[in-house]
Amino acid sequence: MKKIIFGLFTATLLVGCTDDLNTEPRIEQSLDNLLDSDPNATLGILGKLYGGLALHGIGIPGSGNQQADIAGDDPGETVFFRAIWNMQELTTDIAKNRWGDGGLDPLTTATNWVPTNKFFGYLYNRSYFNIAQINNFIIDVQKTDDANAELYVAEARFLRALFYYYLMDTFGGVVLVTEADGVTGVSRAKSTRTEVFDFVESELLAVEETIPANNEYGRANKAAVHMLLAKVYLNAAVYTGTDRYADALTYSEKVILESPFTLDDDYQSIFQGDNFTSPEIIFPIIGDRNTVQSFGTATYLTNGSLGDTTMPIAEFGNSESWFGHRCTPAIYGLFGDLETTADSRAIFWTEGHSYEMDDYRTWESGYPTTKFQNQYSDGSSGQSRFSDTDIPLFRLADAYLMYAEAFFRGGGGSAAQAVDYINALRERAYGDASGNITEADLTEQFLIDERARELYYEGHRRQDLIRFGRFTGGTYNWPWKGNVADGTSIPDHYNLFPFPLEALQANPLLEQNPGYTN
Numbered sequence: 001m002k003k004i005i006f007g008l009f010t011a012t013l014l015v016g017c018t019d020d021l022n023t024e025p026r027i028e029q030s031l032d033n034l035l036d037s038d039p040n041a042t043l044g045i046l047g048k049l050y051g052g053l054a055l056h057g058i059g060i061p062g063s064g065n066q067q068a069d070i071a072g073d074d075p076g077e078t079v080f081f082r083a084i085w086n087m088q089e090l091t092t093d094i095a096k097n098r099w100g101d102g103g104l105d106p107l108t109t110a111t112n113w114v115p116t117n118k119f120f121g122y123l124y125n126r127s128y129f130n131i132a133q134i135n136n137f138i139i140d141v142q143k144t145d146d147a148n149a150e151l152y153v154a155e156a157r158f159l160r161a162l163f164y165y166y167l168m169d170t171f172g173g174v175v176l177v178t179e180a181d182g183v184t185g186v187s188r189a190k191s192t193r194t195e196v197f198d199f200v201e202s203e204l205l206a207v208e209e210t211i212p213a214n215n216e217y218g219r220a221n222k223a224a225v226h227m228l229l230a231k232v233y234l235n236a237a238v239y240t241g242t243d244r245y246a247d248a249l250t251y252s253e254k255v256i257l258e259s260p261f262t263l264d265d266d267y268q269s270i271f272q273g274d275n276f277t278s279p280e281i282i283f284p285i286i287g288d289r290n291t292v293q294s295f296g297t298a299t300y301l302t303n304g305s306l307g308d309t310t311m312p313i314a315e316f317g318n319s320e321s322w323f324g325h326r327c328t329p330a331i332y333g334l335f336g337d338l339e340t341t342a343d344s345r346a347i348f349w350t351e352g353h354s355y356e357m358d359d360y361r362t363w364e365s366g367y368p369t370t371k372f373q374n375q376y377s378d379g380s381s382g383q384s385r386f387s388d389t390d391i392p393l394f395r396l397a398d399a400y401l402m403y404a405e406a407f408f409r410g411g412g413g414s415a416a417q418a419v420d421y422i423n424a425l426r427e428r429a430y431g432d433a434s435g436n437i438t439e440a441d442l443t444e445q446f447l448i449d450e451r452a453r454e455l456y457y458e459g460h461r462r463q464d465l466i467r468f469g470r471f472t473g474g475t476y477n478w479p480w481k482g483n484v485a486d487g488t489s490i491p492d493h494y495n496l497f498p499f500p501l502e503a504l505q506a507n508p509l510l511e512q513n514p515g516y517t518n
Contacts, residue, residue, distance in 0.1 A: 042146050045137055049159055050218060052130035053080050053285045053393075054297045070125055073118070079296020080130065080163075081285050081391055083123040085459045087170055087497065092461040092471070093330035093478030094452070095369075096360040097304075098323065108360060109483040110490050113498055115518055121500035123170060127163045131177065134160045138179040154210035158220040158228075161203040165232060168196040168239060169463055172496045172513060189509040194240040197232065204229050214260065217276060217284070218390075223259035224283040226251045227394040230402050235467055245411030248402060253413070255282070255399040256421070263396055267344050267428055269377040270395065273317055273388035277377075280397065284390035289374075298389035301325070301372040301457065307363050310352030317374025319383040326366035328357050330478040331456050334449050338367075343429045345453055347371040357479045366479075371457050397425055397454055405447050415439045425454055444468065466495050491515060 038044070056075035058067040068075040077083075086107055089095045096108045103117035113120075134156045141149050141156075160178075167174045173193040177186065191199070208225050215221040230251035236244035255261075264270050264280040275281065287297040306313045306321035313321045327348060332338060332355075335346035348367040357366035374387050381388065400421035407413040419439050426435040437446070448468045452461065462471060470476035472494050477487025493515025504510050504518055512518055 042141055042144065042148070042152055046152050046155060049130070049134055049137060049156060050286075052126075052133065052159070054287070054292055054391075055079065055294050056296065070129055073122060073125070076295030077118075078122050078126055079294055079300075080123075080126045081393075081459070082296030082300045083119065083126055084166055084170075085300070086119055087123060088459045088462040089457060090325075092465055093328055093476075093481070094456050094461045095325045095327050095331075096357065096366065096480055097325050098361045098363055100361060109480050110494060111483040113494060113516070115498045115501040115504065115512065115516060117498075117500075120497050121502060123497075124167075124500050124503055127167050131160055131163050134163075135177065135179045135181070136183055139183065150210060151212075154207040155220050157203050157207050158211060158225060161200045162228060164196055164200050164203075165228060168193055168200065169235070170497050171499060175507065175510065187507065187509055190511065197236065197239045200232055201229070204232070213258075218286045220283065221259075223255050223261060224394055226254045226259070227282055227399060230255065230399065234402050234406060235463065238467055243409070245406045245409045247411075249406035249411040249413045252399045252403040252406060255396065256403065259396075261396045263424060263428060265428070266377065268347065268371075270392060271372045271389060272377045273374045273381045274376040274378075275390050275392070278392070278395075280395045281390065281392040282396060283392075283394040285393050287387045287389050287391070289384040289386040289388050293386045298372050298374075298387040298391055299385075302374050302387045302389065303385075305368045305370065305372070307368070310364060311349055311368065311370075314383050315375070316370055317376070317381040317384060317387075319385050323363045326353070326357070326360075326363070326368045327456070328366055328479045329355060331452055332367055334453055342431065342434065343453070344431070345429050358485060360480050369457055392458065398460070400425055401447075401451055401454060404442065405451075408442055408444070408447060415442070418442060422450065425450075429453075471495060 056079050057069040068078070070078050090097055090104070090107045091110050097104050103119050106112045106114075106117055107119055137156050138153050141152050146152070164174070164176070173190045174196055175188060176191045176196060176199055204225050208222065211220055211222050211225055213222045230248050233244035233248035233251060236242060259282070261282055262279045264278045269275060270278050270280055276284070285297055286292055287294070287299065302316065302318060303320050303322045304324035305326075306316065306318055307323040308321045311321070332346065332348050335341045335343050338346055338348060338350060348369050350367055353364050353367050355367070359365045372389055374384050374389060375381050403413060404418040404422050407415065407418040416439070419437060419442060422442070423433070423436045426437065427433055429435060448464060448470065451464050455461075465471035465476070472490050472492045474489030477489070479485060479487060482488035482490045493513065496513045498516035499510060499512055501518060504512060
């Protein structure tokens with residue numbers, strides 16, 4: 001059985017706000033006092049920091065006894081992974097959501113993005129809440145005599161770099177606040193996107209040697225650090241205007257050659273209820289039906305992608321279906337004829353659903369995917385409301401794809417190696433060499449399509465489309481882009497999201513991103 005690193009340490013109650021500069025938590029005991037009574041208190045609080053990726057706070061959302069980290073918002077919707085997944089997948093060609101409530105329609109159609117849309121606030125508030133707790137943890141743990149303090153601080157800095165990476169990716173230049181600012185907060189303007197990039201890079205390089213190659217499952221390891229560096233470098237031209245493809249290739253190769261991780265033999269098993277056994281998952285967001293009861297982890301993907309009027313939900317280990325997400329023809333069309341394709345990555349439910357997505361608000365329009373499912377790889381598990389499935393935030397296959405892309409973009413390396421890495425993924429998908437490519441196939445179009453085939457539904461697509469110059473404008477249109485059934489051009493300023501109105505009100509020095517009005 002997997003260990004749950006973020007069993008909540010309930011002696012510390014953390015309360016958030018929308019002010020990105022206010023880093024002061026409400027605490028019931030100091031860390032020193034907690035350590036007197038519990039020598040594992042520091043690890044427990046570190047677990048809370050990891051829990052910031054998966055949980056809304058304490059308790060089950062909607063149960064009446066939950067304690068939400070962020071007051072005023074719907075706890076189930078404020079979970080970090082759910083927030084970033086909505087931004088990275090629903091805004092693209094991968095998936096559409098039919099609920100339409102509270103600002104989801106603007107995301108799923110990439111239109112009418114305004115600062116008052118609550119979903120921009122969810123991502124922003126949750127990220128800064130998590131950063132604030134990390135800063136306080138770093139301050140406190142450095143005052144203790146804990147023998148593992150250096151490691152715990154390094155892990156906290158990795159998590160902080162991860163949140164700033166996502167903020168940089170989605171909002172551009174943002175306010176940088178660290179433990180050096182203390183616990184009372186400061187008021188300042190946002191840093192440039194390049195300055196945030198430099199901060200994230202420097203933090204990851206600083207902890208690279210401290211974080212071990214092998215760590216407890218669910219905690220940062222050296223490959224996770226290298227993976228995040230590779231992703232930062234691969235997108236450097238977008239973030240800073242200067243490419244770093246050579247560095248992206250170097251760190252992708254470090255992940256591949258210097259880590260203990262290997263490709264899983266079975267693609268589907270990477271996304272099932274017992275995927276903690278997968279040798280491919282480098283850094284997971286942990287799910288557990290009993291101890292991680294969240295509406296924002298894989299539960300959001302499994303329940304949200306099922307509808308019991310068209311699908312036998314029990315076969316996927318579910319007791320609930322939410323009739324929410326369906327993929328679009330833009331993604332399942334990349335696999336050709338779904339009835340005859342030999343590519344095992346084409347995991348879509350077609351019965352009772354139409355190929356075309358004529359109306360994204362209609363459940364039967366478009367194919368759901370059962371890529372993420374509660375069922376275990378051996379067919380067991382029973383039915384559950386909450387998912388045991390871990391989110392593979394970083395997995396080895398992405399490093400293979402990043403190496404190939406970095407090579408293609410002039411980052412060095414070898415054509416033969418790039419092709420071999422791609423073919424390793426395709427041989428797993430096809431079960432043999434029938435889907436293999438040659439160097440001549442390694443084109444820009446192939447690379448963006450192959451990333452979609454391998455990584456769809458995992459929270460990468462918007463970033464990929466922007467890097468390939470296909471998100472805004474009309475170069476590439478997909479169903480319901482621009483709120484048109486066949487897709488239409490959207491403005492270039494949509495490459496960044498608007499800062500939430502409440503953040504602008506809380507920090508008068510924060511300037512709105514270009515193209516948006518407050």
